[in-house]
Amino acid sequence: MIPQEREPRHVPLVHLLRDGMVEGVHHGSVVVLAPDGSTLFEAGDPDVAMYPRSTAKPLQAAAMARLGLRLGPSGFAIAAASHSGEPRHLEAAAAVLESRGFTETDLGNPADLPYDPVERDAWIAGGRQPSRLAHNCSGKHAAMLAVCQEQRWDVGGYLDPAHPLQRAIQETVEELTGQTVPRVATDGCGAPLFALSLRGLARAASRIATAPDGSPESLVANGIRQRPDLVAGTRRDVTRLMQAVPGLIAKDGFEAVQLAALPNGTAVALKIADGGDRARPAVLAAALARADVDPELLAPFSDPALRVTDALAA
Numbered sequence: 001m002i003p004q005e006r007e008p009r010h011v012p013l014v015h016l017l018r019d020g021m022v023e024g025v026h027h028g029s030v031v032v033l034a035p036d037g038s039t040l041f042e043a044g045d046p047d048v049a050m051y052p053r054s055t056a057k058p059l060q061a062a063a064m065a066r067l068g069l070r071l072g073p074s075g076f077a078i079a080a081a082s083h084s085g086e087p088r089h090l091e092a093a094a095a096v097l098e099s100r101g102f103t104e105t106d107l108g109n110p111a112d113l114p115y116d117p118v119e120r121d122a123w124i125a126g127g128r129q130p131s132r133l134a135h136n137c138s139g140k141h142a143a144m145l146a147v148c149q150e151q152r153w154d155v156g157g158y159l160d161p162a163h164p165l166q167r168a169i170q171e172t173v174e175e176l177t178g179q180t181v182p183r184v185a186t187d188g189c190g191a192p193l194f195a196l197s198l199r200g201l202a203r204a205a206s207r208i209a210t211a212p213d214g215s216p217e218s219l220v221a222n223g224i225r226q227r228p229d230l231v232a233g234t235r236r237d238v239t240r241l242m243q244a245v246p247g248l249i250a251k252d253g254f255e256a257v258q259l260a261a262l263p264n265g266t267a268v269a270l271k272i273a274d275g276g277d278r279a280r281p282a283v284l285a286a287a288l289a290r291a292d293v294d295p296e297l298l299a300p301f302s303d304p305a306l307r308v309t310d311a312l313a314a
């Protein structure tokens with residue numbers, strides 16, 4: 001299947017309320033897949049082509065594990081991370097580099113300030129400049145360098161879509177999603193970005209979450225489950241959600257994309273049309289409720305000013 005490139009037919013998913021009146025509307029699309037791949041719920045346009053942004057990182061990490069990358073749980077968690085730039089994140093990314101004899105200067109991602117506002121403010125107050133290690137994608141890039149060394153590939157052009165690493169990652173993305181990538185763009189970190197659909201993204205998340213022990217995909221899933229603090233950060237809803245829901249793997253991405261998968265293979269993928277994060281946690285919580293996650297576990301991720309629409313409410 002090749003996802004179609006066209007304007008998405010998103011639907012209203014969340015209302016912003018003020019004193020009981022609808023003040024704003026967030027449109028989007030969402031799909032919930034059962035463990036067998038059948039559709040438990042969908043709203044909007046889950047089959048249109050979209051950019052998964054950083055929700056693709058667990059898929060990219062799985063591809064690298066298939067290529068022979070062997071890291072501990074912390075290494076795979078940071079490889080699949082959009083980290084906040086806390087000291088633990090910088091240490092984990094640096095450890096991957098150092099284990100293969102690389103340094104920060106070998107990273108191909110741009111220099112940046114930490115993603116987390118508290119860390120960023122402290123960084124600036126300390127007179128520190130943007131760095132490649134502080135960029136939220138540094139763990140992924142460190143892992144890409146490690147794979148190139150493992151495969152004896154040139155590291156200088158590892159971000160080129162024609163590089164053997166990126167071709168292999170695309171093959172894995174297509175195999176896990178069951179889709180042919182219709183377009184290759186460039187993500188904000190400089191890495192190739194493969195377009196796919198929300199349904200394909202959920203399918204891939206399910207396969208990673210249910211991978212048998214010892215498989216390459218299980219190395220990624222186990223890393224995410226054991227170190228959710230590295231996948232996002234102390235003050236991030238994605239980390240807190242994985243800590244709250246046993247066995248859940250979850251990954252957010254810029255432009256309000258999100259995936260999540262339970263240990264039984266039930267999987268969610270969503271996109272908020274306006275790209276803002278305000279509605280994303282509310283939609284994810286409602287989708288996980290449809291996947292029979294205990295509402296009490298999801299309650300901390302609700303916002304009293306937000307109400308999911310009839311299109312999403314269980």
